[in-house]
Amino acid sequence: MTTTPTLRDVLTSGRFCYGAEVVTTRGFVPADQSSKIVDLGNALTDDPRISWVSITDNPGGNVMLTPEWLGQLLAKRRAQIVVHLTCKDRNRNALESTAWRLASEGLNNVLAMTGDHPKAGFHGLASGSFDLDSVSLIAMLKAMNDGLPVPGRKGEITTLPKTSFYIAGAVSPFKRYERELMPQYFKLLRKISNGAEFIYTQLGYDMRKFHEVKLFLQSHGISLPLIGNVYLLNKTVAGMFYRNDVPGCVVSDKLLALAEKYAAGPDKGRAFFFELAAKQLAVFKGLGFAGGYIGGMAKAESFFEIIDMAEKFGANDWKEFAKEIQFCRDGEFYLFETDGALNREYVRSLEHPGDSKEVNFNYRLSRCVHSAFFTPGTSGFNFMKRIYTGWDKNTGFLSRTAHGVEKVSKLVMFDCCDCGDCSLPDIANLCPQGSCSKNQRNGPCGGSFDGRCELKDKDCIWARAYERLKHYKETKDMLQGQAVFYNAGLKNSSGWANSFLGRDHNAKKEK
Ligand code: SF4
Ligand code: SF4
Missing domain, CATH: 3.20.20.220 (TIM Barrel)
Structure with a gap:
């Protein structure tokens, strides 16, 4: 048969x-x-x-x-x-x-x-x-x-x-x-x-x-x-x-x-x-x-x-x-040379990345804060976890105030929409909810054109993230690992509390 x-x-x-x-x-x-x-x-x-x-x-x-x-x-x-x-x-x-x-x-x-x-x-x-x-x-x-x-x-x-x-x-x-x-x-x-x-x-x-x-x-x-x-x-x-x-x-x-x-x-x-x-x-x-x-x-x-x-x-x-049939545009980047070797200029630039306008004060500051307080296993993270554990039991004034401070500071710095399941660490401290038309948390959609968003109203966040990470020689790791799933059940709750208390997708990554 x-x-x-x-x-x-x-x-x-x-x-x-x-x-x-x-x-x-x-x-x-x-x-x-x-x-x-x-x-x-x-x-x-x-x-x-x-x-x-x-x-x-x-x-x-x-x-x-x-x-x-x-x-x-x-x-x-x-x-x-x-x-x-x-x-x-x-x-x-x-x-x-x-x-x-x-x-x-x-x-x-x-x-x-x-x-x-x-x-x-x-x-x-x-x-x-x-x-x-x-x-x-x-x-x-x-x-x-x-x-x-x-x-x-x-x-x-x-x-x-x-x-x-x-x-x-x-x-x-x-x-x-x-x-x-x-x-x-x-x-x-x-x-x-x-x-x-x-x-x-x-x-x-x-x-x-x-x-x-x-x-x-x-x-x-x-x-x-x-x-x-x-x-x-x-x-x-x-x-x-x-x-x-x-x-x-x-x-x-x-x-x-x-x-x-x-x-x-x-x-x-x-x-x-x-x-x-x-x-x-x-x-x-x-x-x-x-x-x-x-x-x-x-x-x-x-x-x-x-x-x-x-x-x-x-x-x-x-x-x-x-x-x-090689209809490319001016300045087209190729990862490989015509002889099949990796682009030599690209390889060199990985070792000696230049400056980028994306690596601004805001990014440098948020990187420092993230590594000091939001990286699991660090003393800063454990300290914040203890604080938020106490505040979490007190659902009144303290936790509401902390959430209010978080909302205002993240709105000013990242265009935050208070989604509660924060992906800033996944995208070089750029917000997928406020700055990406398709809320892309796992990499760029295919619609960008010359580094601009598909909707033509801004630079693509993933192109910006690449520039930021390249400056710190971190591009290779930028899209590794399991898919990120946004949990809409956390909307309008504190992303910081959810992070420190292991309720968001970042906690799942750690497991
Ligand atoms: S909590 Fe959500 S909306 Fe706010 S910065 Fe993080 S990813 Fe963006
Ligand atoms: S082009 Fe970039 S910023 Fe625009 S929707 Fe796609 S991933 Fe988001």
Whole structure:
């Protein structure tokens, strides 16, 4: 009896394979009617050239029909369906509910991401959830795979049946500056240590950056399946990516100029754009990626045409394509030299970090205070613990006054919102609640552009944290360890008391 290969089998078979992206639409599909999306999904799942179909979850923050709906339809025809699961619209309970549904329907391949900030919905802009992020979502799915322990009605712990999720994480190497690229790579390691088993890259048009992801993983002894992302361009899409209208998607001046030049031709650039996509696939194959993932098309024939074109190239053509498709921007930082060695200037700068405007008086002071009083095991921490233990028994004047002092000082210094579960020590004394649009506690989201936040209103806190930590030669440790989960039950309580009395996530880290 033959068994259907799982996506894990496919991606670890050693054979380069192709995946296709399907994007749902806003609105519903009546049960008795056909739909372009379902027809596209069926055509892709039925074709042997396509090894898996990946279904997006409200991409770009736009509201659409959920991917799990289409996923359960397509899973009846093909086992290798990947459902994207993002944290922007659902809190941890809704994500867990969705994960149970996915597991119940046999949709075991999940790409876990933070997601773009929500766009306008019914009667205005939707607020983002971001209760979890990509790392903590991966950790939750991994915990479900291990058998989730949950309290029963009488308080006893029950272990729920184990799920079989094959968990993917994503990485965004298309960041121009060291301060935003390196945190992306460190976060990738954190995703893997928390349970990611295969990796999608962000879409992009610089093959050197794709190669760099592979080199980075190799340099850490990691050989997980890596999937390169190809998005079929046209003039309109190139313009959107160039203007950074879609967070994390980058097109350079030079590529935009080429897109505009070819789009002015009789075929509107079709031959150029299709060949570009096919060449990118050929490079992924040559570099030893597990697969290439193609998006940006509404017709199954377009996917097949690009794959057929990629398969017809000569065995070594990819080497030339890899040199040809390097559409970087001015000042682009690469972690690796073209000879594969670590960037020598970067290595030197780790030993001799220069000054940074981020290492200001505020940061120096808060570092000193943290190491003196907030580092477990120190005499300062033990002293504060004794004081707060006494105050904690007195729920009246003293504890309220201490909390008031804390609130005012942290508001002035850190833009604190009194969340009660403080992550200042995790982010070089920057506040994820007050200074990050997505409350990211486990590393940067993929949406920053030139070090600025996805929402374009401030510098990304993780780029700032990197600069601070680099000054103290502490960047390597900046994103290590288990995922941080914010405990909303501590909101509007004293973060200091919760820290000294072991009630917050920092106490769990110490265990
Ligand atoms: S307690 Fe919460 S809101 Fe306040 S500084 Fe710390 S992380 Fe930010
Ligand atoms: S501050 Fe950085 S991590 Fe936070 S939302 Fe903006 S780009 Fe993303």
